[in-house]
Amino acid sequence: MSGKVIIDVKDLKKYYNDGAVKALDGVTTQIKEGEVVVIIGPSGSGKSTFLRSLNMLEYPTSGSIKVDGADITAPTADLNLHRRKMGMVFQHFNLFPHMTVMGNLTAAPRKLLKKSREEAESYALSLLKRVGLADRADAYPSQLSGGQKQRIAIVRALCMQPEVMLFDEPTSALDPEMVGEVLDVMKDLAKAGMTMVVVTHEMGFAREVASRVIFMDGGVMIEENTPSELFGSPKSDRLKSFLNKVL
Amino acid sequence: MNWLTDLKEKFILNFVEKSRYRYLLDGLGNTLIITLLSVMLGVVIGVIVASVRSTYDKNSEAWKRRGGVFHVFMKAVNRLCHIYITVIRGTPVVVQLMILYCVILASSRNDLLVAVLAFGINSGAYVAEIIRGGIMSIDNGQFEAGRSLGFNYMQTMIYIIIPQVFKNILPALLNEFIALLKETSVAGYVGIMDLTKGGDTIRGVTYSSFMPLLAVALIYLVIVVILTKLVSVVERKLRKNER
Numbered sequence A: 001m002s003g004k005v006i007i008d009v010k011d012l013k014k015y016y017n018d019g020a021v022k023a024l025d026g027v028t029t030q031i032k033e034g035e036v037v038v039i040i041g042p043s044g045s046g047k048s049t050f051l052r053s054l055n056m057l058e059y060p061t062s063g064s065i066k067v068d069g070a071d072i073t074a075p076t077a078d079l080n081l082h083r084r085k086m087g088m089v090f091q092h093f094n095l096f097p098h099m100t101v102m103g104n105l106t107a108a109p110r111k112l113l114k115k116s117r118e119e120a121e122s123y124a125l126s127l128l129k130r131v132g133l134a135d136r137a138d139a140y141p142s143q144l145s146g147g148q149k150q151r152i153a154i155v156r157a158l159c160m161q162p163e164v165m166l167f168d169e170p171t172s173a174l175d176p177e178m179v180g181e182v183l184d185v186m187k188d189l190a191k192a193g194m195t196m197v198v199v200t201h202e203m204g205f206a207r208e209v210a211s212r213v214i215f216m217d218g219g220v221m222i223e224e225n226t227p228s229e230l231f232g233s234p235k236s237d238r239l240k241s242f243l244n245k246v247l
Numbered sequence B: 001m002n003w004l005t006d007l008k009e010k011f012i013l014n015f016v017e018k019s020r021y022r023y024l025l026d027g028l029g030n031t032l033i034i035t036l037l038s039v040m041l042g043v044v045i046g047v048i049v050a051s052v053r054s055t056y057d058k059n060s061e062a063w064k065r066r067g068g069v070f071h072v073f074m075k076a077v078n079r080l081c082h083i084y085i086t087v088i089r090g091t092p093v094v095v096q097l098m099i100l101y102c103v104i105l106a107s108s109r110n111d112l113l114v115a116v117l118a119f120g121i122n123s124g125a126y127v128a129e130i131i132r133g134g135i136m137s138i139d140n141g142q143f144e145a146g147r148s149l150g151f152n153y154m155q156t157m158i159y160i161i162i163p164q165v166f167k168n169i170l171p172a173l174l175n176e177f178i179a180l181l182k183e184t185s186v187a188g189y190v191g192i193m194d195l196t197k198g199g200d201t202i203r204g205v206t207y208s209s210f211m212p213l214l215a216v217a218l219i220y221l222v223i224v225v226i227l228t229k230l231v232s233v234v235e236r237k238l239r240k241n242e243r
């Protein structure tokens, strides 16, 4: 994979409580167009903090994040414009309960991209078909199963036609039998060439889909490699013991 | 049947003779006017104060990053709102009314206006806290989902948060107004002829306490019961709409 660099992170640090908690302690990495980067690591290792920093939902303490060449950590950066380019999928879906599925999908495209209702809805419907939920357009989120909610949440992010999709443990809140349907949607997305950064405990997904797997611990990236290398011949002891526990 | 004729005489004395019922009617009018206007003022103040405080809570980190005097200014305004709420909720409304009437607006000749200001300012603090509580009760994930789509703070509030908050707090707000209606009964302290004062005035001229006070109590009760009924209807409607 030698596509152009979309996200360029340099020495990213995020401290809480005046440095008592070092959620990120110097992370440097690049994410290229079309890459599927899977981040794994124990609880509290800083995976979410890293992912949320890419969207500036957390403000880093120091370091820089360049997206398409522009530093989004600069105080003058237009974060609202930046966030449109980064689709985000949360562990707990965060669908808007007072809107129908279609309302959830079209609110941002209509208000922010100034699409007409017809335009926004027909695009949303085409994506709904792709995830097999076209018949649920008029349902409210509370009428959906967890797996359906998360698929809708993915579609909601896609409706903004983002350059990158960020996933923070998208299947962790799901009943086991619903994990597959969400992972399938993500696999399709990866096949279609979407640039993705995925925090997950689904090692099977990482093996099958990732172009690169990053192992984080203690706020730093300990090891990164292709899935077959990283899972097949882990180098650091911390990764070895982590893999022993999860595999 | 002696007590019945006695009751009838008392009734005539207190309400019919010299059209004394007018004290109650006029008083009720004033009570309703004061309540209605203070509710409106309270909502305006409450919305503004709650907006300041919630906006500060959610944005102070971002403002600080950008630096400049804006953050300092908003910090001061937020502090002021906090003091307002603390003072208003920490002192009795009668005392607030008297301070406004006898000290701050002592030169005003418009008693009704002073009362509306006092009760409106008082209610504003409670309304502000109801609204802020409603906003805080919305899961932060809703904010983050909105912001991550590219909505700015205001858009996130308007399209995503407020519609959810509104449903949640409407019953609490209506109950606050019912409480306010009863609280205005202290308006007589500054010489306003409200419902309570009306009953009291009748008592003063007829030297009989039972009937006028019972009438006053009944009128409050009927209004409150009707309003409470209304609240539960609204509550049921809201619950039906949310699925």
Ligand SMILES: Nc1ncnc2c1ncn2[C@@H]1O[C@H](COP(=O)(O)OP(=O)(O)OP(=O)(O)O)[C@@H](O)[C@H]1O
Pocket (backbone or CB within 6 Å): A016, A017, A021, A022, A023, A041, A042, A043, A044, A045, A046, A047, A048, A049, A050
């Ligand atoms: N707002 C906060 N205040 C203080 N500490 C925080 C805050 N948010 C996160 N942390 C700490 O930062 C560290 C990294 O947290 P993070 O959520 O990024 O971990 P994670 O790898 O996503 O873990 P998990 O697998 O449990 O989701 C943890 O030690 C956490 O307690």
Ligand SMILES: [Mg+2]
Pocket (backbone or CB within 6 Å): A047, A048, A049, A169
């Ligand atoms: Mg996490």
